[in-house]
Amino acid sequence: MSEKRTDLLRGTLDLLVLKALSLEPLHGVGISRRITQITKGAFQVSFGSLFPSLHRMEERGWLEAEWRTSENNRRAKYYRLTSSGRTQLKVEEREWNQVVKVMAAAVQST
């Protein structure tokens, strides 16, 4: 896979993770499920992609994590958006809309 394609996919995943966490904190499995939900079943994120992505975003300061007990009394690592994470979500949404506009025009032109 070319480097550019990997970057594009990584960016898309970041945006989906940020969006998934915009309402409430979730653990890794929950994030994966939420992404499938908000993409109406189109994207099933592999954990091999998700965990490195979560790790990277945590390093960047967009996410904060803490261990909590889940609904069923299980210990899990919950992620939540930091304030810079919320800003990043807005930035990425804006950029994504821009990309969509540009690509639509480019693809439609003769």
Place this chain on the structure above:
Amino acid sequence: MLRRILSMFRNLLRKRTVEQALDDELRSSVELLTEEKMREGLSHPEARRQALIELGGVEQVKEEVRAIRAGRLLEDLARDARFAFRTLAKSPGFSAAIVISVALGIAANATVFSVASGLLWTVLPVKDPARVVTFSESDSLSYPDYIDYRDQTAGVFEGVSAHFPFIPASLGGIGEPERVWGQTVSGGYFCLLGINPVIGRFILPEEDQVVGRDAVVVLSYGLWKRRYDTDPGVLGRSVLLNGQRFTVVGVAPVGFYGTDHGIVPDFWAPLAMTEALLPDIAKDQPRTNRDSNWLILNARLKPSVSRAQAVAAANLVKKRIDDTYYKGENRHRNPITLQPAGDCSMPLTHLRSP
């Protein structure tokens, strides 16, 4: 910046804890997935089996995260180096570069800067130290400039050398990788200093002729003792510096820390290997760009030459360069001065950007 330094600390110093935390998270994820599948009607063993499949193999996920972390470390190393390089190259003064390197040193296991600089050595431990000088405390110079000074001052200097003082590197190959700091030096650097290696040899002039060709390295005594237990078998062995293979050709003498006061390098490699160790630097065209001032120059005075004569000769070359390439503008604020190498006259309290 602070967050990145703290995160690097966490990664470097508490690698085991981060691994453990990841382990815990993956184990917890398997349990959550198992539970989910049991709610869908599967038996416990079947649910667990499918959970493990869906997780995609714990080792694999750990590898991916490790790769991200290693990638980030090298990314950060490169970014730090580029930052240090650009800071030096903009020549706001060597003192500012030292302050920067302290800030970077905080983020690494090994720091290149020794706060006890005044105590490391008062006299540079080389042959006839009074005859060895450093060009201009306040300006570093470019590679084309170095060539001109080297070639046009035969009347006053026995030799002129150039080195880049801050190479952050990940040292690997035998044993755990560790963060070290080194320098790249021109082919004549060690000859100019007239010192003898403890074992092996130093870098030869021929090994600095072609960019990227001769991946040889000289270790500091400190590194040789600390990491290799003064094993002479290290000679001829291959080590990895920033992922590049280098052959160890020698070890520097005890108490030799290069020619810059306050800096404690762990290794020396040929100047021609700078781009291999710090790939991002190539973008600045460091070999041809007269405005990329990344080098510190040293020289050895000829026996009958006074420092005043040498300063005059050096400034003639400077004027020639300014006239030829810069229409006579005085490119660097200050004329070339020649300090005795390792001169203590710049006290630590003098650290301010000019």
